[in-house]
Amino acid sequence: MRALVYYGNKDVRLESNWEDPKILNDNDAIIKVSYTSICATDIEEWQFGPNYIQPEDTPVVHGHEITGEVIEIGKNPTALKIGDKVAVNNVIHCNSCFWCLKGQGGACVSMKVAGFHYDGGLAEYMRWPSDHLIKVSDSTPDEHGALIEPTSVACHAVRKSGVRPGDNVAVVGCGTVGLLTIQVLKASGANVAAVDIRPESLKLAKDFGADYTFDSRDKEIIEKMIEVSDGIGHDIVFETAGSAEAPKISIDYTRRGGKTILVGIYSAQPKMDFNQIVFFEREVIGSVGSAPGDMEAGVRLLNQGKIDPAPLISNIISLDNVVEEGYQKMASNSKGIFRILVKP
Numbered sequence: 001m002r003a004l005v006y007y008g009n010k011d012v013r014l015e016s017n018w019e020d021p022k023i024l025n026d027n028d029a030i031i032k033v034s035y036t037s038i039c040a041t042d043i044e045e046w047q048f049g050p051n052y053i054q055p056e057d058t059p060v061v062h063g064h065e066i067t068g069e070v071i072e073i074g075k076n077p078t079a080l081k082i083g084d085k086v087a088v089n090n091v092i093h094c095n096s097c098f099w100c101l102k103g104q105g106g107a108c109v110s111m112k113v114a115g116f117h118y119d120g121g122l123a124e125y126m127r128w129p130s131d132h133l134i135k136v137s138d139s140t141p142d143e144h145g146a147l148i149e150p151t152s153v154a155c156h157a158v159r160k161s162g163v164r165p166g167d168n169v170a171v172v173g174c175g176t177v178g179l180l181t182i183q184v185l186k187a188s189g190a191n192v193a194a195v196d197i198r199p200e201s202l203k204l205a206k207d208f209g210a211d212y213t214f215d216s217r218d219k220e221i222i223e224k225m226i227e228v229s230d231g232i233g234h235d236i237v238f239e240t241a242g243s244a245e246a247p248k249i250s251i252d253y254t255r256r257g258g259k260t261i262l263v264g265i266y267s268a269q270p271k272m273d274f275n276q277i278v279f280f281e282r283e284v285i286g287s288v289g290s291a292p293g294d295m296e297a298g299v300r301l302l303n304q305g306k307i308d309p310a311p312l313i314s315n316i317i318s319l320d321n322v323v324e325e326g327y328q329k330m331a332s333n334s335k336g337i338f339r340i341l342v343k344p
């Protein structure tokens with residue numbers, strides 16, 4: 001089969017004779033990949049890695065935001081049937097480490113991820129455990145399934161935050177994960193303010209249900225945000241921008257005694273005054289990837305139409321030009337580009 005294979009830093013190759021995946025144990029299934037979405041993490045691995053990818057796991061088929069159709073199932077009993085549309089739950093937790101046993105799967109020390117440790121979805125076919133394939137309703141367009149993985153990242157952050165209906169929350173950074181976080185928060189009954197500098201992102205935030213939008217360059221933004229949060233400030237602020245100044249801004253927007261959830265991954269060292277946390281008794285919580293149950297929650301929201309990923313699909317390309325039309329384009333210009341999907 002054809003597959004886009006990660007060998008190392010700036011070395012990703014389109015292989016035309018990569019071995020077809022086979023069922024190796026009774027819990028495996030084989031899917032025909034419909035779409036795999038390219039994520040900033042893939043580009044980081046290509047540009048600066050190997051980072052999360054361990055050199056001993058290379059070469060490895062890249063791609064971790066995957067949807068496909070089940071074409072073969074191992075002997076173990078499963079509710080899946082041949083022909084089912086599925087999203088790949090790309091993270092396999094060990095279920096035996098200290099953190100997994102405490103119910104903190106997001107912090108598992110031995111997790112294995114598709115496209116990083118095991119062959120991923122930038123290929124025609126993929127093997128994956130059938131208990132990590134989540135059925136997507138037949139009425140959901142195939143391309144939407146590829147955005148279930150970033151949706152699970154948004155669900156993880158929102159579920160970790162403990163948000164309650166009616167809470168005043170803000171989302172700083174309206175890229176793909178930020179805009180999905182806004183939709184998950186609206187489905188949870190929160191009052192949502194969105195912050196970004198890109199007008200097209202703020203417009204999408206509004207389309208997705210944000211109650212207020214703010215340009216972070218506005219000199220009076222703090223006063224305006226306090227005004228829309230009952231004069232108190234936001235109960236919870238989600239930081240999804242990942243820039244060096246975003247954590248400080250997000251903590252500033254958080255009310256006294258409120259929570260800041262950091263979802264961004266920082267390539268530059270953020271600047272921080274820790275007194276901002278101490279003096280106002282704020283809580284700062286990190287959230288990365290997803291934990292058991294988050295992807296199922298994302299699929300449910302998508303099946304119910306409470307999440308609409310369509311406006312986040314900026315382009316669909318083939319396996320032939322993933323590096324030029326995908327990685328290079330997303331690395332050089334983030335303007336107006338959310339997700340680029342690959343149709344193998």
Ligand SMILES: [Zn+2]
Pocket residue numbers: 039040041064065149150
């Ligand atoms: Zn991703």
Ligand SMILES: [Zn+2]
Pocket residue numbers: 093094095096097098099100101107108109110111
């Ligand atoms: Zn574990």
